[in-house]
Amino acid sequence: MPRAKSPTIAAPAGVACDLLSPHSVRQRFEGSAHLIRLAVVAAAFVVLFLLLRRAVVPAGFGQYGHFRPAALKEIAAREPVFAGREACAGCHDEIVQAKSKGPHANVGCEACHGALGAHANDPSALKPTLPVAVHLCPTCHEADAAKPKSFPQVVSLTHSGGASCVDCHNAHQPKL
């Protein structure tokens, strides 16, 4: 079947069908009020976005890159919460010595005792609470097929039957 010709809109009699003639322009924008309303709403959103952006983007952002330069100073000014391994030696030398001779030599004090920067700065300001061995030790030593076979592991329930790990092992020199 031959394709039907698309209908053509006949220009009103006596009017030259010039696309730019005032009549033609009026005709083309006839009934476009809804589009103008849409454009106004879109423009309002763009203005709102620009105002919000101005209000919430912090000063300096973008000066050197996708970050705020002042953030570096703020982070550097924070008080460290960990004291570091060397800090404990001055006052707990016996434990440091004992630990260095056993399998926990490479386990940092604060890995078990938690962050103690405040205590190391001033021991009387913060007295550390001792870790509870039955909860602490299995976090590293509970048997798990995902751990390397060479890492010492126990099934704590059958290994100690609920008794505290430090009944038999010394936390700082655990090798029996």
Ligand code: HEC
């Ligand atoms: C400036 C000396 C000093 C430094 C440094 C220090 N401690 Fe202490 N620590 C003490 C003193 C003194 C006590 C006893 C506090 C008390 O009994 O009130 C203590 C107590 C403790 C206790 C509690 C002992 C108990 O019997 O309850 C733990 C745990 C401890 N320190 C761990 C650490 C660790 C880990 C570090 C390193 C991050 C450290 N300390 C750094 C002086 C120090």
Ligand code: HEC
């Ligand atoms: C593997 C975990 C672990 C590490 C590493 C560790 N501790 Fe402990 N520490 C413990 C546990 C658990 C206790 C509590 C022992 C108990 O309940 O008898 C303890 C007790 C203590 C005590 C109280 C006194 C005592 O001898 O029981 C001090 C002080 C202490 N630790 C300091 C240190 C310091 C200093 C280091 C680093 C040189 C360190 N600990 C490393 C687990 C650890």
Ligand code: HEC
């Ligand atoms: C932060 C992890 C961690 C915690 C917590 C921890 N250990 Fe260990 N433990 C280790 C590491 C690492 C080794 C050394 C493993 C190696 O040599 O391959 C080790 C070694 C040991 C060994 C020696 C095993 C052997 O045959 O050589 C014993 C026993 C032991 N730990 C008991 C304990 C006890 C008891 C506690 C609780 C007081 C404890 N561990 C808490 C990490 C931990």
Ligand code: HEC
């Ligand atoms: C009744 C005493 C006793 C208690 C309580 C105890 N153990 Fe043991 N543990 C032993 C003996 C004995 C050995 C074997 C001697 C050795 O290899 O050092 C051992 C060995 C280990 C080993 C080394 C295993 C290996 O394959 O090399 C780890 C790790 C261990 N114990 C962790 C723990 C943990 C964690 C707890 C607490 C949940 C605990 N133990 C409680 C007596 C005990």
